[in-house]
Amino acid sequence: MKMTIGIYGISSQSGRAFLADYLNKGYHVIGYTRPTVHGNEVLDSIHKLNGLYLERPENSNHELSKFIELGESCVTANLDFMVSNSDIIIIPLPSTAHIAAVEEMNDVGLWKRRVPVILAPSRSFASPYIWQILGERYPIVCFSTCPYSCKAPKPEVSLIKRRKRTYVASLEGNINKKQVDMLRELFPQAALTTTPALTSLNNIGAVFHCATYLLNKEEIDRRREAGETFSFYMDGIANRPEVGAALEEIDQTRLHIADKLGIRTFGLKENPREDIWRKLTNGLRALEEENVDDIAILRKIRKEFTEFLDKCVLSAPHWLDITYGVVRDEEENLSQAIGRTPTYQKNSVPQLRYITEDIPTGLVPFEAMAKMFDVDCTMCTKMIDMYDELTGGNIREEGRNLKEFSKEYVVNYLQGKLNN
Numbered sequence: 001m002k003m004t005i006g007i008y009g010i011s012s013q014s015g016r017a018f019l020a021d022y023l024n025k026g027y028h029v030i031g032y033t034r035p036t037v038h039g040n041e042v043l044d045s046i047h048k049l050n051g052l053y054l055e056r057p058e059n060s061n062h063e064l065s066k067f068i069e070l071g072e073s074c075v076t077a078n079l080d081f082m083v084s085n086s087d088i089i090i091i092p093l094p095s096t097a098h099i100a101a102v103e104e105m106n107d108v109g110l111w112k113r114r115v116p117v118i119l120a121p122s123r124s125f126a127s128p129y130i131w132q133i134l135g136e137r138y139p140i141v142c143f144s145t146c147p148y149s150c151k152a153p154k155p156e157v158s159l160i161k162r163r164k165r166t167y168v169a170s171l172e173g174n175i176n177k178k179q180v181d182m183l184r185e186l187f188p189q190a191a192l193t194t195t196p197a198l199t200s201l202n203n204i205g206a207v208f209h210c211a212t213y214l215l216n217k218e219e220i221d222r223r224r225e226a227g228e229t230f231s232f233y234m235d236g237i238a239n240r241p242e243v244g245a246a247l248e249e250i251d252q253t254r255l256h257i258a259d260k261l262g263i264r265t266f267g268l269k270e271n272p273r274e275d276i277w278r279k280l281t282n283g284l285r286a287l288e289e290e291n292v293d294d295i296a297i298l299r300k301i302r303k304e305f306t307e308f309l310d311k312c313v314l315s316a317p318h319w320l321d322i323t324y325g326v327v328r329d330e331e332e333n334l335s336q337a338i339g340r341t342p343t344y345q346k347n348s349v350p351q352l353r354y355i356t357e358d359i360p361t362g363l364v365p366f367e368a369m370a371k372m373f374d375v376d377c378t379m380c381t382k383m384i385d386m387y388d389e390l391t392g393g394n395i396r397e398e399g400r401n402l403k404e405f406s407k408e409y410v411v412n413y414l415q416g417k418l419n420n
Contacts (some may be wrong), residue, residue, distance in 0.1 A: 003182055006086025006115075007031045008256040010075060010103050011042045013158075014092035014120065017150040019075070020054040020158035022186075023068045030086055036076040038155075045155035046075050054158040080108040088116050088182060092146060094353055095123040095361040102133050111135055116179050118169075121145050123361035124200040125369075125400050127172045128413055132404070137173040137418060141183060142199045143190070144168040152314045166191060166306040170199040174420055189299070191307040196264055197414035199311045206362025208316070209354035211246045211379065214386050220350045232354075233344035237335055244335030249379035250363070251316045251334070253370050258313035260373040261414055267315020274330055280305075281321060281328070359387050360399030372410060391408045 005022050009015040010031035019031045035338055046052050051069040052176045076082060083105050085088070099117055102110070109132045119126055120299040122142035130140055149161040169190040170268035171180065183192065213220070230236070237244050255268045266273050276418050282303050291297040309322060320326040326341050363380045371379035387395055397411045402410060412418050
């Protein structure tokens with residue numbers, strides 16, 4: 001299908017990854033960046049080379065690093081040009097930047113075009129706030145995560161360390177069949193759903209990041225000042241079971257919200273469904289072993305499996321199982337499961353966005369939904385209060401607090417009743 005992909009924010013790591021990946025796949029792309037000092041540096045570097053470098057480490061797909069020419073695609077600081085000529089627009093920015101980006105695009109007529117806007121990632125309860133700008137039921141696609149693990153070491157370079165093999169994308173608002181077909185072509189690994197709760201409540205970053213950062217902040221700061229390494233997941237969670245226990249409380253809050261909405265869960269204390277989980281994952285692993293040498297079949301198996309699971313909200317340990325292959329052990333706690341996760345055993349650097357982004361777009365809507373549905377949210381409240389005490393602000397007022405929306409609207413949105 002011939003289409004033009006617009007990318008708002010190619011000066012970001014994720015934006016550069018989208019640009020390099022889709023240029024490499026032969027699509028026509030318009031990459032936009034704001035004309036800041038950094039944005040202009042990126043534009044000048046890509047224009048000078050008439051392309052950019054895609055770097056790939058050794059990988060199972062045997063993809064090599066290469067230079068990719070722009071060809072008929074372009075990068076620009078002209079927002080009107082990008083909005084007017086794109087069939088789909090990706091916003092690969094932190095969720096706290098979505099509103100400002102959409103407002104800028106709205107000022108140059110995005111609301112008239114009705115082309116899908118992809119939030120990569122969206123975090124929790126994003127679309128209703130976007131609809132306040134673009135109009136109710138404007139077509140929005142919410143990604144549960146960025147599809148890439150990536151870096152941008154130089155203005156003209158995108159380093160894609162790995163592509164995430166599966167992720168959830170919720171189709172929200174009025175999205176037509178042609179647009180759905182376009183999304184399936186562009187994002188074949190995405191499990192598409194029309195239930196927004198499945199991205200809003202599967203916001204695992206809000207579970208892992210906020211409390212871990214806040215409860216370890218003193219040690220994080222001390223080691224930073226001393227020039228020492230603080231491994232976020234190992235030092236912050238695996239070696240501190242009391243922190244893991246706090247994360248488990250937050251985890252149960254979102255699972256109980258899902259249960260109140262009638263959405264199936266795995267790992268809810270009152271109904272963990274571990275027997276069903278064992279049968280599902282044992283079957284998946286058997287199929288993977290049988291087809292280990294056929295990448296195409298493996299991708300199909302994983303996608304179909306993910307499309308089933310993505311009708312559910314998973315606990316953090318179950319998410320670790322399906323995402324990183326950390327086989328579920330019903331006898332261990334979350335800290336122990338984190339400790340067995342190879343990806344987390346590598347040094348992971350604490351990032352400030354773990355609280356500046358994941359609290360206003362994660363814990364704040366979790367707390368608001370929990371109070372609406374009479375679900376215990378003690379740990380969410382404690383972490384939000386701790387953040388306010390640290391910053392001297394009021395993040396509930398700044399974040400996605402759902403105050404503008406009735407309970408009926410919230411339920412209808414989360415259950416997908418506001419689509420089409």
